[in-house]
Amino acid sequence: ETGVTxxxxxxxxxRGQQVTLRCSSQSGHNTVSWYQQALGQGPQFIFQYYREEExxxxxxxxxxxxxxxxxxxxxxxxxALELDDSALYLCASSxxxxxNQPQHFGDGTRLSIL
Amino acid sequence: xxxxxxxxSMDCAEGRAANLPCNHSxxxxxxxxxxxxxxxxxxxxxxxxxxxxxxxxxxxxxxxxEDRKSSTLILPHATLRDTAVYYCIVRARNSGNTPxxxxxxxxxxxxx
Numbered sequence: 040e041t042g043v044t045x046x047x048x049x050x051x052x053x054r055g056q057q058v059t060l061r062c063s064s065q066s067g068h069n070t071v072s073w074y075q076q077a078l079g080q081g082p083q084f085i086f087q088y089y090r091e092e093e094x095x096x097x098x099x100x101x102x103x104x105x106x107x108x109x110x111x112x113x114x115x116x117x118x119a120l121e122l123d124d125s126a127l128y129l130c131a132s133s134x135x136x137x138x139n140q141p142q143h144f145g146d147g148t149r150l151s152i153l
Numbered sequence: 154x155x156x157x158x159x160x161x162s163m164d165c166a167e168g169r170a171a172n173l174p175c176n177h178s179x180x181x182x183x184x185x186x187x188x189x190x191x192x193x194x195x196x197x198x199x200x201x202x203x204x205x206x207x208x209x210x211x212x213x214x215x216x217x218x219e220d221r222k223s224s225t226l227i228l229p230h231a232t233l234r235d236t237a238v239y240y241c242i243v244r245a246r247n248s249g250n251t252p253x254x255x256x257x258x259x260x261x262x263x264x265x
Contacts, residue, residue: 043196074253079257080257081155081240081258082197082253082255083255084252084253131197139202139246142253146195147196
């Protein structure tokens with residue numbers, strides 16, 4: 040069974056740039072959620088994708104957007120990067136949205152904004 | 154906001170049981186208790202979850218009080234590799250798109 044994989048593991052960008060982060064879900068999982076984790080804090084929910092559509096969103100501005108592909112993999116796009124976007128970005132997959140089965144996380148992408 | 158309260162940090166001697174408490178006094182009847190842990194530089198790792206009965210798996214045991222207002226995660230024989238931040242989360246079952254809401258968790262340090 041293949042777990043959740045994320046790429047790249049680390050990334051450095053400057054203010055105003057755009058970034059795309061990628062996630063491959065665990066085999067058999069069709070729902071993907073993205074979280075942002077600032078240093079010293081717990082992960083904060085960004086949004087969830089199911090059947091290639093956004094299926095719930097946290098308190099993040101529209102410059103955070105995403106995609107899900109037919110193979111259930113997903114991308115997180117962030118435009119007009121700000122210094123406060125520096126964080127660990129985590130992807131989690133689960134079998135169904137709201138399933139009682141647990142979400143499984145990848146090891147994240149560490150994004151640094153200079 | 155997280156619906157759980159956990160102590161910010163705990164220490165445990167290697168080989169002893171680690172008992173991590175969690176208060177969730179406002180939990181509703183259809184909410185599960187989930188536990189995750191996050192080892193430095195890794196993503197959160199699922200440990201265990203339960204509704205009202207005690208649960209055990211190869212990693213840990215989850216003890217939920219009868220009134221469901223608190224729970225305890227038990228690592229029976231803690232090792233140095235169990236040093237991590239442990240998160241207790243409540244989440245409604247069949248909850249559609251409701252995400253996991255993380256607090257700050259408990260930082261467990263296992264000491265040799």
